[in-house]
Amino acid sequence: MKLALLGCGTVGSEVVRLLHDQADDLTARVGEPLEIAGIAVRRPDRDRSDLPVSSEVFTADADALVSRDDVDIVIEVVGGIEPARSWITAALRAGKSVITANKALLAEDGAALHAAAAAGGADLYYEAAVAGAIPLLRPLRESLHGDRISLVMGIVNGTTNYILSRMTDTGSGFAESLQEASDLGYAEADPTADVEGFDAAAKAAILASLAFHTRVTVADVYREGITEVTASDVASAAKMGCVVKLLCIASRDDNGISVRVHPAMIPGEHPLAGVGGAYNAVFVQAEAAGQLMFYGAGAGGTPTASAVLGDLVAVARNRRGGASALTDSAYADLPVQRMGDVVTRYHVSLDVDDEPGVLAEVASVFAAHRVSMRTVRQSGRGDEAVLVAVTHTATDAQLSATVDDLVKLPAVRRVASVMRVEGES
Ligand SMILES: NC(=O)C1=CN([C@@H]2O[C@H](COP(=O)(O)OP(=O)(O)OC[C@H]3O[C@@H](n4cnc5c(N)ncnc54)[C@H](O)[C@@H]3O)[C@@H](O)[C@H]2O)C=CC1
């Protein structure tokens, strides 16, 4: 069976290595050898003698490679919307199976890709696109297809988890930790996608689509990244016995679904609190199955290549059996709730004037918006005076209106941070 590999960077080069190192086992598992017909790269003349593949296979013409008659399976590990979308669509329409790690594209235009797969009678597999090596999409697409999922919540971006872990554990700075994550092959080509939460939002859209049988695109996902998380937020969380994590939360209730990505404080004893470095972990709550947790390497070339190869064996076997599998399912078509209607708890930190009566004024603003305060703590004196409030549950709209009015109080010099608190019962 002949493969076209599009892209030979962090993930692509590891796919090449694993295909070579595990060739005999892969042949036995598929029933015939898997052969690289070509690898599309930007610069075919570059020295890649460290890779176990002939220099002849490299080409700059991805379009020609995808349309070659002898190519059965296309593996796309370039990333981005175009030209990846055109390559994948052309391959699927021509009946070639596609494996992709491209969450950005799937979350923007997954419906068109699935339509192309259906038109060509071909497979579209993308386990590597969410949570790297962790088998997560196949369980959602297959194992849990008989159940009703109410919650998918977890850490799905390795780069930001690496940065937050370093800030919490060693007090390292943001920029330095991001550079390390890039050097280790965790970050996207443009790491803004990681730190601003776009990558996690794309993954959230894919997870919500599969969990709730509803078309969810990245535009439906509420998103905040970690660029505004400060060392003082991390320290404030620690004082409460919490840690800060970038969470993806997709939930379903009687009103529909909500899908969001944002930093949150979670209790130190919560299982997600112990997920460090570039590891990912995802909870799934299903009606009959109860709670499930998936954990493992969420980023990095070799772990991600493992997920690509798992998909490769599956689609190669399907082709040998003359079948295609795993079509998308969007029949439920549930409404996506506005973020303003989402209910959670909040940690609000205010720089205040150090004078009598401030606490009462602040409390009255919370009360006016019917946001109940669970704890209030004042620390520091004079110019350093800080007031930290933690609320009981309220809607995001209630909390935003509260913050708008807090800013207007003369005694409140600055709203230093507002962070959601998750994972508490
Ligand atoms: N690095 C990771 O840990 C993970 C990456 N992914 C996804 O896998 C995909 C690839 O990621 P990486 O390997 O990390 O990126 P990368 O930037 O290391 O590799 C992409 C490769 O594609 C090449 N390329 C760009 N435009 C091209 C074109 N027009 N024709 C041919 N080649 C072209 C680049 O030169 C580069 O070598 C992306 O969609 C990414 O989101 C998914 C899970 C984990």
Ligand SMILES: N[C@@H](CC=O)C(=O)O
């Ligand atoms: N940049 C991504 C790579 C894996 O999807 C991440 O850091 O998680």
Ligand code: NA
């Ligand atoms: Na995965």
